[in-house]
Amino acid sequence: MADPMKIRATASGDVCEIKVLMSHPMETGQRKESDGKIVPAHFIQTFTIAVNGKTVIDAGTGTSVSRNPVFGFKVKGPKAGDKVTVSWVDNLGDKRTDEATVA
Amino acid sequence: MDATRRTLLRGMGSTGLLAAAIAAGVLKPTRVFAAEYNKVAFEAKDLAGGLKGIGAASPAESKDIVLSAPEIAENGAVVSVTVASKIPGTSALAVFVEKNPMPLSAHFQFLNGALPEARLNVKMSQTSLIKAVALANGKAYMAQKEVKVTMGGCGG
Structure with missing residues (x-):
């Protein structure tokens, strides 16, 4: 199981900034170990961000997203105290969901 | 069943x-999952295939897409890219790294008040154009910027 995500959601005025750091190796399947063996692909394929249960971001990611991906988004509407939920699924079927509260 | x-x-x-x-x-x-993985687009080996995969076969150049990325990336493993669209009705944005083995890096759909803007880090195998594609009202728009890479981020 992957490590927890770091989620920061800050509302300023009308707009809420959501930053997410996911802990994931994001292996491309093209990298070789020193012994010449290919490291199998292992990367996040989809993730969603929801505010109070309503999806705001629906994303797909390929192997060229950096290791331990960081994403930043802006959403109109959320207020302090609203709940932000982020879920991802990777190509091996592993998944993780974490929550944070809008500050 | x-x-x-x-x-x-x-x-x-x-x-x-x-x-x-x-x-x-x-x-x-x-x-099973809320979001469907667009395998065709993400595994396309060239830009044309990736564009077609997301339904943006021939995007028109637009100055209303703001794409910011460094001129020179010392480390191709982490290149910070920000895209934002000022085109009314933008529902999705995609980021491509043209010369990567699989150019499509990420695809975002914006729903329920999300602004058409995203920041992410991408890997770059070599110096390449980064292309940001916006989908708005069934049309595709594009902006691009070259990033010079001094050390690749996809190899060993």
């Missing part, structure tokens, strides 16, 4: 079996 399949899928969710089943084409992942 469908119910059985669902139970089966849930049961396999935490193991690699599910991925294997999807890869074999036996099961479609759409029913």
Whole structure:
């Protein structure tokens, strides 16, 4: 199981900034170990961000997203105290969901 | 029959079996996960294939897409990219790294008040154009910027 995500959601005025750091190796399947063996692909394929249960971001990611991906988004509407939920699924079927509260 | 399949899928969710089943084409992942993985677009080996995969076969150049990325990236493993669209009705944005083995890096759909703007880090195998594509009202728009890479981020 992957490590927890770091989620920061800050509302300023009308707009809420959501930053997410996911802990994931994001292996491309093209990298070789020193012994010449290919490291199998292992990367996040989809993730969603929801505010109070309503999806705001629906994303797909390929192997060229950096290791331990960081994403930043802006959403109109959320207020302090609203709940932000982020879920991802990777190509091996592993998944993780974490929550944070809008500050 | 469908119910059985669902139970089966849930049961396999935490193991690699599910991925294997999807890869074999036996099961479609759409029913299990909220977001469907656009395999065709993400595994396309060239830009044209990737664009076609997201329904943006021939995007028009637009100055209303703001794409910011460094001129020179010392480390191709982490290149910070920000895209924002000022085109009214933008529903999705995609980021491509033209010369990567698989150019499509990420695809975002904006729903329920999300502004058409995203920041992410991408890997770059070599100096390449980064292309940001916006989808708005069934049309595709594009902006691009070259990033020079002094050390690749996809090799060993």
